Structures are given as C-alpha cells and as structure tokens.
Amino acid sequence: MDSTLHSNRTNRWKKRPINPPNCKAPFLTFFTILFCIVFFISYKSLFSPSIHQISTNSQSDLPLQCTATSTTGSLEKFLWYAPHSGFSNQLSEFKNAILMAAILNRTLIVPPVLDHHAVALGSCPKFRVLNANDLRFKVWTHSIELISERRYTSMADILDLSSLMSIAPVRFIDFRVFVSMWCEVNINLICSEDLSKHSSLIESLRQCGSLLSGLNGNVKNCLYASEEDCRMTVWTYQKDGEDGILDSFQPDDELKKKKRITFVRKRRDVQKTFGPGSEAGSASVLAFGSLFTAPYKGSESHIDIHESPRDRRIQSLIQKIEFLPFVPEIINSGKKFALQTIKAPFLCAQLRLLDGQFKNHWRATFQALKEKLDLLKEKGPLPIHVFVMTDLPRINWTGSYLGDLAKDSDAFKLFILGAEDKIVTDTAEKLVSTGQNAKFESLVNKLDGREKHCNPQSLPDILLFMEETVCSCARLGFVGTAGSTIAESIESMRKNSICLP
Template structure:
C-alpha cells in the first residue's frame, strides 16, 4: 500500500484537516521491523535493502540553507526539478535561521554541495532530537499542487529518513528518552555520510550532484543553449586571485540527470543548494521560468509561482490588518538581520521617507505604518523609527512580537491535532516572520522593502498574486 499511495489523489489542506505532509506521513510510514545492520560502517544499508525499503520510487533530496525566504525559494525550485525528473520530492523542515550558510555565488565562494548536504542533514537530525521539527509543508500550502494532472509526488523527510536509514520507527514522535534512542540517532546521523557523496552512484543507491552555481546554470528545454558558456563568468582578476580554472555552463537538467544518465539510475538524487537569483543578466544557478513544449511543467511553473503560506498564517496576518490597523496602511521592511539590509539600509530608509512624503501630499494623515522589524520597540529611541513614533499626529506605527497572542495562537494551530494527541510536547514553531509577511501582503498604501532581500521578494510575489484579496478569512 505504501508505494501506491504516491500516485493517488491526496487530501488537500483545510483549516480542520492535518497538513498534506502529515497525511502522507501517516500513510507512508512502513509497518516493518527494523532491518539488519549493514556490516559496512560507511553506509547504513546495503543498496538491495535500501531499494526494498524505498520501493520502485525514485527520490530527490536538496539542501536548503540561510533564512526562511531562501529556503522557500529553494523549495519552489526543488518542486520543478523533481517534476521534470519524475522523482518524489523529499520535503525538508524549516531550518533555523542561518544554521547552514551557502556563501556567495557572485564571488564564487560557496560550500561544496557534498559539504552543505551533510550540514543540512546533521541540522535536521538536531531538529528531530530537540523536538523543534516543523515541516515546510506545515507552513507552505502545497495543496494547490496536488492536481492529478501535475502528478507531483512528495514525501516528508522523516518518513524518507526512517526508510533510508532502516530505522523502522516513527520519527515524527521521536523521543530521546526512549530506550535505544542514542543508537538510533547515531544511525540517523550516519546516513549523512551517504547523502553527502559527490558525483558517485553507489550501486545505484544514490547520486550526489556535485555541480553548483560556480560551474552550472540549470535550464530546461533550451536546446540551443545546452552546454554553452553562461553570460556571467568570474572576471580575470578573480580567476588569478583564486586560481579558478572552470567556466559556468548552461546545462539542461533533464539531459544531464534524466533518462540515459548515470544519475537517472540512482534511487536517490541528492542536490546541494537549489538557491538562485538574477545577477548581471543571468541566473546564479537555475534558469527555468517557462516550458513552452512541456505543458505539464509550464502549468506547474505557474502554480509554483503562486504558492504561499497555509490558511492559518494568512488569516492571522489579515485579521491583524483588519482588527488592529483598521484602515489603509503602508508596510516597511526594516529587518536589521536581513542579509541585504546592511548593504542597502540607506536606500531603504530613503525610499521610506520618499514614500511617506508622497502620502503626506495626498493628505492621508495620520499615515498607518506596519513596521516589519527585528529591532525591539524599546530600542527605537534615537532612530528613524523613534522619530516617526513620536510624531503621533502624522504617523501611527504598528508591529508584531513573538509573544503577541495572535502569534502564539497561530503557532499552536500549526501543530496537527494528531501530533498534539499522540506525541510529547515539542517547541512551538517560530512563525512571526510568516505572519508579518502576510500582514504586508495586505498593505493597500504600498510596500517599502530592502533591495535584493529574499523576504522583500516573497512579499512582492504575494502582493502580485493578490494573496490578501483572493483568500477569505476563516475562524
């Protein structure tokens, strides 16, 4: 039954039902005793045993990193590539903010794919051990992608890892106080040595993709460009300084890793980072924005572009806008820990000042401003925010904190009822950022964000797709 479930129509997310990946978890967890240990200490399973555990399905693993918005962007790319290669996508948890860093693609200074895979695997094991695991599917609404015509196949990391490592246990409710938990955790971490393998096909078990943004731009259905040099290359000074001998090439992901390739034979295809962004007229790593000849992928690209947070998060943001702000407002993204803010803070504040001046001319006083910031209100004194807060005749400032009741209540809603009933208590998910983004999607007077920020890009995408307008409030 476990293998057939992948191709059935899956239940959709609703406010009263468990998240999609939780349902997958309940159906796909193998009801088998643990299999025998592999005598080879490098790999936890023999490949024949691994293939028995995973069945005839083929899987795609990727290594998310950095902040949540980067991880969300990578998830979107992973959905597309898994569909192109007809593989079941292993959906990861939300990683702690910057627990794993990639480096700089423009400066050709990034962690190797094998290294970042291992770091991500170890961090996920830590999330499981400390009961801080929150699946991306508990935060991002993947139900719009469950159309039978898309044939998208997904599986929760915990379900995959239990099989992949031959554990035979339910990792969703894993408790470190259980007898034998230490050996199970050790075996789980040991699997990272296999998942981090680079460009090798271990008895058709796993193929680790070693290409990254320094050497490759993945494309799809751009036949004339397959194998050609990309327009963005390391400059001569950088080549001499870092002794770079390679060039960035545009490669068709289907031709390189699909049917007929060594990678296609592997049960698990493991990528490193799948993060990309436009840079100097090119893409840093993945350039798949349309698919005119493949209608299924073309339709999926449009659907992936529109996915957003689960209804509970969107509703919390909209209710804050309606019940707390109570009128048209402007959203300002002023997050000091945003990776791009330190580079563009002057431009960000200048843009905010200009926007406020234009609203003053329109005689919109007092101007309501939702401030999306990680700077505590007690520290606003002496800052531009403090100046705005003091001028209460012209401005009304609003912000959210982690301890606010709406944030706490929404976090509790995201823990599926089945887990609340059957598992020992874990840590509530940190969802403040997500609700803030939902609030900003409703800002009818506009949005002022930080240039180059993935958070700003996410909010702008939500606003473009009319997320605040298209989904009705529910209790």
C-alpha cells in the same frame, strides 16, 4: 671413552637404507584428486543457494530502498536537496526542487523549515560556496537536531500545497518518513528523553546521513550525489543547442587570479544530465546541493528554467509554483490583524537593518520610507497608519528614523507584531493542533507501529509569515528593503491579491 666417541661418529654418518618404491602412492593420489572433484561438485550443487544468498547479502549495509522494491513492484525514486539561509531563500529553493522533481519524475523529499542561517551557502557571484557534499551533511545534521529538539516544522506545515496535489508529475514525501524508511530506524526515538539508551540509533543516522550526503561517493543504482553547484553549472530544460555551451557569466580574469579559480560555468540540460539513460537516472536517490538561483549579470546564478513550451505539464507547473501561498490559518490571521487591529488603510514598511549586507545601508533604507511617507502626508488624512516589519528591536529605535516616527504620534500611528502576541501564538497552536502536514503526519504516526513521541515542545516560529501576510494587505502601499528576498516575497503576495476576501 674413545671407543664410545668413535662409535657415535660412525653411527652419525652411517648410510640409511633406501626403501623400495611404494607402488600404491599413485593410486592414492588419483583417488584423492577424484574425491576432491566429486566433493566440490556435490558441495556446489547442495549449497549453491547459500552462496547466492551470501552474494546478495554483500549489499546488506546499503539502505533498504537500494535493494527492496516498493509495493508497486518497482523502486520509487526520490529527490533530495540542501536548502539554506533564511526562509525566503528556502522557499525559492523549494519551488525549484518541485520543478526538478517533476522534470525528472521523482518524489520530492519535503524538508523542514531550517533555523534562520543555520546553514549558509556562501556567495555564487564571488565563486565562494560550500561544496555540495558538505552542504548536504550540514542540512542533514540540522534537520535531525530539529527532530530531536522537538522543533521540527515541515515546509508543508507552512505552505499550502493543495493546488499541486492533483498535478500528475508532483509527488511528495515528508523528510521524517523518508528517513525512517531509508535508514530503517524508528525516527520517534530520536527525541527520547534519554538518548544515551539509543547510541546505536544516533550512529545509524550519522552513517545514513553521510551516505546520502555523498561523503562516501556514489552508489550504483542507489545514490547519485551531484557535486554541481553555481560555480560551474546553470541548469536548463529543453533549450535547443544550449546543452554544454558556456554560460554568458564567467569569472573575470582578476577574480580568477585572486581566488585561483579554475571553474568554467556551462549551461546543461537537467533531464539529459540526470534523466533516463544517465548514471543518475538509475539511482534510487538523486541528491542535489543548493537549488537557489537569482538573476545575475544577464544570466541566472544556477537555474534558468522559466518556461517549457514543449512540455505542457511542466509549463503548467511553472505557472503554479510561481506563487505558493501560506496555509489558510496564517493567511486568515494576518487578515484579521489588519482588519481588527490596524482598522484603517495602512502602509507597510519592511526594514531589514541588522542582517548581513543590510546593516550598513540604513540611510538608503530609511530614505525610501521617508519619501513615501512625505508624499502620503501631503495627501492626508492624518495620522498615517504604518505597519512596521523590522529586525531592529523597538528598544533600539531611539536615535533612528523609526524613533522619530514613533515620537510624531500626531502624524503617524505605528503597529508591530511580536512573537508573543496572542494572535501569533493562537495561530501557531492551530497549526500544531490541526496538523497542516496531515498527509505526512498520518504516516509519521504509524511508523513501525509505535506511538508518535516527537510532539513539539514549543510552538513553531511563524512571526515572519504573519508579518508578510499583514504587509500583503497594506492598501497605502509597500516599502521594502532593496535586495531583500523577504521584500520580494511580499511583493509576490501583493501581486497575487492574497488579502482580497
């Protein structure tokens, strides 16, 4: 046992023989290195096209329009923006969008008519607005909802854009066509009865909307999502010496302290900021936030482009978009109601009583109407015909000045339009059947070679447009709600003599 243990210990610590040097090793190493070099050169030579293809495809997650050229051989450039609030605000923004697209030589993506206040901006004078990225995504989401619910009505279905089609710098594309091209989806499947079968489509649209809204940041040569809004920028065009200077309207010290505002409002030239040579200028899509503007304290809230004496094309366009009429079907039906239903000279009263800032100003609103009617009563004859356009349901007129007018049938004869009135529904059916958006509809129908499935399930809501048209025909005058953009729209229609034969 001891001898065995001793033997094991001896073997464990026994020195191992040292092998003589292997003279072949350097040669093997040399040939191994040489083989690797030859293999690398051969691989690069044989497969370099594939490597290039992989590099190109690294952007395959980008929309098609980011990389593919159009049939003309160059990338078409688009302008998208985020309309909001009621229709009158949306109309004002649409005009500004046309102007911006023309100045920047971009194709304007024509949006749908959004539901009343489905998307809200906030208050520019109070420096409290939704940031541009979130505003765009809300508009995107609501627009897709309108398609999926088959309630989509394009701005081009309501407004007559024929006078703009011949102007060189103005180009349009329907939102649905753009989405189908850009997101590479069949937009008609959105309104499928069984959306559960198209979960990948919904996800693709969500990702595409997120990208275009700027939630993922800008993409070089593809997307530039502007974060400028009315808190910091007033857009100008070709006003010497104004680019970059402070605007006359700034938040006062009290507002700065109360709201912790750090914004400084500057006047900036839109072409210098987003035109050729700028970072945005090379992007396929330029996305604005809100394009609404209004005069405020000697300045404009966001856009101050009212003339362009050095650019005749833009000057001509400014004059044309000052007033965009409704399509003939709406205009003709409004005239018909005035001539065949009211049948006499009448006064139009546009009374906004329930919405926002107006619900607390009934007395002032009614007082202006009362003064006008008292004057007409003195002149005669009676009864005075009055077309009433209001958001206050007739069943709630009791106890108000409207209720008093309705009771005094000897002095006043009141007329109203309802969404279910035959003349309104007939006009809506005409719009659907004739397809005022014909230029765009033909493209929508042919997308992906598939039949169009998103035919509307309900008639478009055109009551507001009909009412405004009737008011434009009021020969005894017009009384509107102070501060209402609807009243401003009616005044514009009356100024442009829409009701003349």
